[in-house]
Amino acid sequence: MPEFIEMKKIDKGRASTVGTVVKVEHLKKFFAVRKGIFSREVHFVHAVDDVSFEIKRGGVLALVGESGCGKTTTGKTLVRLYEPTGGKIEFLNKDISKLRTNADRMWFHRKSQIIFQDPYESLNPRMTIFDIVVEPMSVQGIGNIKEREEAVADILQRVGIAPPETFMWRYPHELSGGQRQRVAIARALILKPEFVVADEPTSMLDVSIRTQVMKLMLDLINEMDMSFLYITHDLSVARYMADHIAVLYLGKIVEMGEIEEVLQHPLHPYTQALISAVPVPDPEFQREMPKIKGGVSKPIDPPDRCRFYERCPYAMEVCKGTCPPLIDVGNDHKVACYLYNKNG
Amino acid sequence: MSELQTVVKEPLWKIRIKLAWRGFLKNWNIFRQSKIGMLGLWIVIVFAILGFVVYPILAATVWRSSLAATVSYDPITGYDFQKINPSHPSLQHPLGTDPIGRDILSQLLYSTPREFMLGIFAALITVFIGTTVGTVAAYYGGILDTFFMRLADLILLFPMIAFLIVLSGMMKINMIMLALIIGILSGFGGITIVLRSQALTVKVKPFIESAKVSGARSFYIVFHHIVPNVMPLSFLYMMFSVTGAIFSEAVLSFLGLLNVKMSWGLMIHTSESGGYLLGAYIGRYWWLWVPAGLAITLLCGAFYFIGRGLDEVVNPRLRRR
Numbered sequence: 001m002p003e004f005i006e007m008k009k010i011d012k013g014r015a016s017t018v019g020t021v022v023k024v025e026h027l028k029k030f031f032a033v034r035k036g037i038f039s040r041e042v043h044f045v046h047a048v049d050d051v052s053f054e055i056k057r058g059g060v061l062a063l064v065g066e067s068g069c070g071k072t073t074t075g076k077t078l079v080r081l082y083e084p085t086g087g088k089i090e091f092l093n094k095d096i097s098k099l100r101t102n103a104d105r106m107w108f109h110r111k112s113q114i115i116f117q118d119p120y121e122s123l124n125p126r127m128t129i130f131d132i133v134v135e136p137m138s139v140q141g142i143g144n145i146k147e148r149e150e151a152v153a154d155i156l157q158r159v160g161i162a163p164p165e166t167f168m169w170r171y172p173h174e175l176s177g178g179q180r181q182r183v184a185i186a187r188a189l190i191l192k193p194e195f196v197v198a199d200e201p202t203s204m205l206d207v208s209i210r211t212q213v214m215k216l217m218l219d220l221i222n223e224m225d226m227s228f229l230y231i232t233h234d235l236s237v238a239r240y241m242a243d244h245i246a247v248l249y250l251g252k253i254v255e256m257g258e259i260e261e262v263l264q265h266p267l268h269p270y271t272q273a274l275i276s277a278v279p280v281p282d283p284e285f286q287r288e289m290p291k292i293k294g295g296v297s298k299p300i301d302p303p304d305r306c307r308f309y310e311r312c313p314y315a316m317e318v319c320k321g322t323c324p325p326l327i328d329v330g331n332d333h334k335v336a337c338y339l340y341n342k343n344g
Numbered sequence: 345m346s347e348l349q350t351v352v353k354e355p356l357w358k359i360r361i362k363l364a365w366r367g368f369l370k371n372w373n374i375f376r377q378s379k380i381g382m383l384g385l386w387i388v389i390v391f392a393i394l395g396f397v398v399y400p401i402l403a404a405t406v407w408r409s410s411l412a413a414t415v416s417y418d419p420i421t422g423y424d425f426q427k428i429n430p431s432h433p434s435l436q437h438p439l440g441t442d443p444i445g446r447d448i449l450s451q452l453l454y455s456t457p458r459e460f461m462l463g464i465f466a467a468l469i470t471v472f473i474g475t476t477v478g479t480v481a482a483y484y485g486g487i488l489d490t491f492f493m494r495l496a497d498l499i500l501l502f503p504m505i506a507f508l509i510v511l512s513g514m515m516k517i518n519m520i521m522l523a524l525i526i527g528i529l530s531g532f533g534g535i536t537i538v539l540r541s542q543a544l545t546v547k548v549k550p551f552i553e554s555a556k557v558s559g560a561r562s563f564y565i566v567f568h569h570i571v572p573n574v575m576p577l578s579f580l581y582m583m584f585s586v587t588g589a590i591f592s593e594a595v596l597s598f599l600g601l602l603n604v605k606m607s608w609g610l611m612i613h614t615s616e617s618g619g620y621l622l623g624a625y626i627g628r629y630w631w632l633w634v635p636a637g638l639a640i641t642l643l644c645g646a647f648y649f650i651g652r653g654l655d656e657v658v659n660p661r662l663r664r665r
Binding site: 118 | 356359363549550551553554555556557558559560564569572573575
């Protein structure tokens with residue numbers, strides 16, 4: 001696929017501008033669960049456990065991992081749908097983990113947005129497309145009626161819902177899945193946010209529409225100079241969309257770095273297993289049996305050791321002790337594994 | 345960008361009216377398929393025409409009373425000196441007269457608009473309270489939720505008629521007050537439980553989270569997202585509460601506990617307290633209780649039938665394909 005590669009190269013030029021938009025330090029999000037009705041004992045699901053990363057202006061960070069590893073929780077915590085249990089989220093050099101005043105709150109919500117996975121559930125069925133798309137403006141009290149109409153028409157045209165006047169007054173159920181997701185994107189981008197969390201926005205779409213929507217998002221990211229946190233479980237999607245990648249396993253980042261670097265030279269055993277599971281379009285292809293064993297364990301009150309310990313083929317004595325820290329192995333490539341921590 | 349200036353050619357309110365009309369037509373087409381719903385609607389329409397149109401015309405023309413006349417058709421102060429009252433249905437009195445000579449048909453028609461008003465006023469209050477309380481309880485949860493749900497349980501178990509009887513002993517209750525009492529009491533009752541459960545399913549939808557990420561306040565979310573999504577169901581419950589209100593009124597005025605001049609229940613009360621409904625008399629003086637009884641049954645049934653028809657609009661699973 002030569003065109004594919006070339007297009008990627010053009011798109012990858014964008015992250016050159018410096019300046020960090022989102023900086024996450026030691027983010028933690030625990031959920032309390034109770035075992036049994038009468039038990040007073042409280043357990044915690046460590047959905048996100050000590051996660052740190054940063055997203056540069058115009059950059060796209062892909063957050064990959066299997067179901068239940070805390071990808072969505074991370075995303076929702078970043079847009080303040082969840083209160084973080086611990087850690088710090090810095091947005092444009094401002095700590096937003098505790099937004100005190102109403103003005104601060106509105107300021108943050110004006111500049112951050114989220115796109116959900118399921119376009120059938122993320123649009124209010126009782127509202128017209130116009131009302132859905134204009135909602136962020138009306139909630140924030142921006143513009144008069146005339147300006148709002150123009151903004152909606154403009155953004156709908158940009159996401160490829162054209163001509164806008166024929167779609168504006170329809171209801172979500174009158175649109176196809178791809179069109180709905182475009183509307184959801186339009187809704188998220190109408191205020192020209194600086195930071196968008198995209199929670200598997202293409203995984204519910206048909207394969208034929210998926211690339212169109214991804215291309216649209218890439219174009220809009222370039223045009224509007226936004227930062228994206230792109231949550232996905234699909235490595236090929238991540239490679240297409242993102243410039244950096246973070247691999248999450250049971251609430252911890254096991255490996256992160258520049259996307260080509262990580263995908264070409266995966267270091268962590270889990271990343272290696274993930275990459276070896278990517279389907280290959282060749283019927284004759286004989287897959288190497290993955291070296292890892294067992295299934296994902298539950299992140300309820302996990303012991304302080306490498307989360308991957310039970311499944312790791314290279315498990316050592318040191319892995320049982322404490323959680324391996326993220327170590328820079330050069331090229332901005334970080335991995336949390338004692339295999340690469342020779343001197344530690 | 346210049347063509348975008350003219351994208352919206354019509355003013356917003358015009359478009360919104362058109363949209364509402366289109367939505368109405370769509371739902372109407374579904375409602376029309378339901379035979380029982382249409383039957384209810386027709387009965388209600390007939391009653392409405394009789395009460396709001398036919399009675400004022402009759403009262404102003406045929407039934408105009410003068411001081412010299414030996415017959416008065418006034419529903420409250422009427423009399424008929426030419427007949428032995430109560431008299432059989434005849435040409436002069438199509439449904440006969442009551443024990444003190446008042447025309448039954450005139451009483452029946454006079455009461456119709458009042459029954460309508462009572463039913464709809466009470467139902468509006470019920471739905472307003474039920475929707476607000478149900479959605480707010482669902483959205484905020486916690487103590488608020490527990491409090492209103494236990495209150496609803498209490499009211500469900502509450503003997504409403506008995507309570508109203510006691511209340512009527514303590515104060516004079518007229519139609520408007522009755523509507524208020526019934527409306528408020530049933531507003532905190534079963535309807536809140538139903539609407540709360542519906543609101544709970546809406547509350548977890550991603551579009552609520554989208555609104556939150558845009559900075560929407562809880563108040564905005566409840567009234568812009570949750571209420572419109574439970575509205576069809578509360579409208580359905582409105583129909584059922586109309587039935588309940590009319591029925592309660594009939595019971596109370598039958599017992600003679602309401603401070604009203606005339607109502608269907610009171611018509612039966614008059615003949616009952618005159619001793620005309622005892623033993624074998626109930627068959628002989630049938631015209632004293634059949635018209636009013638039938639009217640109560642039909643109107644209550646009609647609103648219930650409309651509710652059943654609306655059920656098919658609200659609940660797509662009930663529709664036949």
